[in-house]
Amino acid sequence: MSKRFLNKLLFILPLAVIFGTVGSVPSQSAETSTVLTIAAQDIPLAFDSDILTPGGQQIIPQLFEPLVEFGYGRPNSTGARSIDVTKIGARLATSWTKNSTGTKYVFNLRSGIKSNFGNEFSAADVKWSWDKSIAQGRTGNFLRNISNVKELKVISKYKIEFTLDKPNAFFIQVLALNTPAIYDSVQMKKVATAADPWGLIWLKSNAAGFGPYMIDTYQAGTQVILKTNPNYYRAAPYFTKVIYRSVPEASNRAQLLSSGDVDWAEGLTFDQISRVNSNPKTVVRSTDGNLQVRLVMNPKFKPFDDVRVRQAVNYAIDKAVIGKAVFKGYGQEMVGPVPSGFECSIKTTSYKVDYAKAKSLLAAAGYPDGVSVKLLYSEYSIWDPEVALQVQQELRKANITVELEKITNASIISRSAVTTRDMPFFVLFEQTQIPDAGYSLGLTSIPTGAANRGGYNNPTFTAGVDAANNISDDSGQKLSDKRCPMLATLQQTHVDDAPWAYLWRTGAHFAMSKQIQGWVWRSDNAPRWADLKRVN
Amino acid sequence: MRIIKLKKIINPLNVGYFIIVFYTLLAILAPLLHLKDPKQIYVDNMLSKPSSEFLLGTDLNGMDILSRTIYAARLDLSIAFAAVFLSFIIGIAVGSLIGFMGGFIDSVVTRILDLFQAYPVLILALAISGIASDSLITVVFIITLVDAPVFIRLVRSEVIKLKSALFVESAKALGNNDFRIVFRHILPIAIPPVLIQIPIRIAYSINIVAAMAFVGVGIQQPTPEWGSMIKLGTPYISSGEWWMAIFPGIAIFGICLALNMISDELQKKSLRSRS
């Protein structure tokens, strides 16, 4: 080869590479219409409904089937439907009976159903699953306690009996949640070992259930691909395959949705939501939801041990400003600890912004020149840093000097767990899965509440909540007549005692391609992909 | 014998000096400049474009970028200056000591210094910062940790070069004790070449502070800092609000450019004086 030729090659080769690189047309992603693609925030680390890892809340409900379900309401203006908790429908349980005192429930179970491993569903599966949750002592166990379940007994292959130690107002509704999930106990017993009797290690990358989907491939930290469970007993879902892919940055997720590369984008900020709505190909479907943004004040720490200080914090924040600045007008002010629309929820007389009143309350509490506090926040919810900043600015106006401290997402969850609770003042969301005031207060504001992150402990209040929850009655009308007055008082007490600063109810906003229809809002804020279909 | 006179190598007309003076004045005089409060939230003007009211626009929290950029200069410059100054002092103290003494301590310390040179120390700074507190002093300390080895090494090599010079021998012969020799005879000649390194080290330090804030360790919100401002602005590059991330970067670019220009000039002049 002559030198000239080599020289020419040396010039042409890089040019060819550059041209090929820059000039190549970006290929369309091979998107079949029955494949649902989701730009997700996190990929779960396990498929155990009792050990929730980020992303788990989204995937686990697809794999497992509950005993009962909530009914669906009618679509609203954004094309979204909400659950209707007054209607309970049959799923794995076909019917049930209750004794006169409301302490024994017998469920008739559906026969002929198989799991994704081919094993038939029976009462043994229900018993195994509840035993597992009880043994783990976490979310499932909390739900079992708050619904007063004492024991389960297998009566026959398709009959199971729940015994409650006291009647309970929302036991049936608890059964509609995805914890305790119902596992295929035959398969689970196969993968259990002496050291791991509940098969938790196997559950880290596998699942055996009766739900519409099963795991196709799982790459920790990157993606989960689900495919339809061929043994599912109901109509096969429209989407035969779901690609749940982790995309860490919100702006990237928004980008992918707007370019049409994905059908669904999780976790967008509110200005991104506005943009998605203005894009003709995409839409944000919204309902009121159950997500609330609040500040938690732990009365164990000064200065929050004085109710006047806590009230002062509430008076010193202009919620409308936060709504506008952080949530861009989406959502609404909190009416109290329990969102409106929940069973027995009331609009409490909460705190209209009044900086002067805040200052005088502080003075009465012994802080005439104001007070210095530290506010902890994380990026657990996308808007937390912005909320923290706005709160700092607002409280300044009442001489409350706020020092902001950012901690990791994992930290804020673990430090606010019932076993620790060592943060005096922090920003964290609140979300109750059963739309019932009594359940909500029991979850968030009594000492045994799994989500009582601020350690609120008011014995009279606790007694009141227990009294309102431990009653049941056959006809719904009488039940709410009994409970709602009690719960109304309790909600007002909560607000007067102000363990929280009641900031904003964000609403549930889900961003998706306009082709995706059928979404139903559920109280765990996870879509059920089996509900969805693509309409061109 | 190579004696470098400082006066010969500073060219007062270099643009770099003007830029540095400009930045320093802005930083010092910031409170007097009728700027908006850098931490003030303008709820009605979030994410707004550069306009007559907000010359460089506002960020996602509604804060004015112009005032934050200028106030960030105060923070970044003072951290960099403080850290480099501390490193310089440590460099002289430790470098002259081990350079003059030599022996076992010298080889041990040199070994340790070699480690620092052969490693991407930015990562070390980030890792340490993740665990340590967010306070200003910690940040200064971490950067000093990164800069000091460079100065120690420089001073040491200069001192070693001069250790065996004739005038030192004669000073010894005259009965001067070691300490005096180092201080009065060696250091005045050893220091100027080290001074020449200062501008570039300041530029490097500013980069590290900004990188730390950009990654998320170090200086936190709402304190204005160039790196954390760029971090906040990163998601908005794709949606068109470019001003959040670009302007603070220009600020860093400006001062580093000036420092590099001065450094080039100093190197050139010092080479010339040597030959």
Next chain:
Amino acid sequence: MTFLKKLFLLFVKRFALSAPLILGASFLSFGILRLGNSNPAILVAGPQADAATINRIGEELGLTKPFLEQYFIYLQKLLSGDWGTSWNSGLPVLKDMLGRIPATLELLGFGLVLGVIGGVTLGFISAKKQGKSFDSISRSLSLIGVSMPIFWIGLLLISVFTFNFRIFPPPLGRLGLFDLAPEKVTGFYTVDSLIAGDFGLFFKSLRYMLLPAITIAIVAGSQILKQARASTLELLKSEGVRFYKSHGMSQFKINKMILQLASPTIFTTIAMTTIYALAGSALVELIFSWGGLGQWGLAAITSLDYSVVQAYVMILAIGSAIIFLLLDISVALVDKRKLQ
């Protein structure tokens, strides 16, 4: 002595010199855990671990034992391949890390190659054309490249070329979201796709790599340009070169000689620049979601996943040692050719 023998001695020498570096890094990565006020066991086990797990890990780390003994336990674990588990992802650290190395190597390699070619060429030509406009322009470019923070350069390039001109794909990683990676042979997407014969994928992976690589190239190349120019200038003025020039040696031969003479210094600069680029590329990986070591390490630092941080500190030390080894070999190779 023979060249191979010389090379072998070089390996030994470099190994001897690197051992303290790697040992020192291991001590550093060991010590990092124990710097702050946090319980080292929580940094390793994660804040969501229950008390029993934290105690168990505390015992594994030997927290109750004397400091040096803890260090030896740590060294033992490293040597036996137990680099810990990331509490964030649940994956064993060593395996995860090895899987990510090709991504970083590919990007770093490509960026450095661009930077070296650009820097050396421009620096050399600038020196030969000293004083002319080409020289001033390239010197200014070099000055600018050195003064911009590397993460800002990346953002600037993205803003202009990805979102303004729409030439390059959005910074989502090494390939599009639903593209399948080529069959793994080396782990380098470019190489593997060529091996698999998939030219479309080859160009696609180049497309995704070009912008982050250029970011690295700008910063690395600016430093290399400076040194190349300085070395070339010095040599042009030197007695030897002037002698050969006056005796009529061809321009080409003179250029070749200059490059050879300058290579030790230039190679050293390239090595130092590469070390610096190890840190800089981590920031680039972060911005472009590259999925390599840098993004992994930085994410671990911010989420306090310290098993990963320790591994990251260690692997960088090993990488640095390898870079210096390569430097020695390159210098030796050039020497060999010179002697011939």
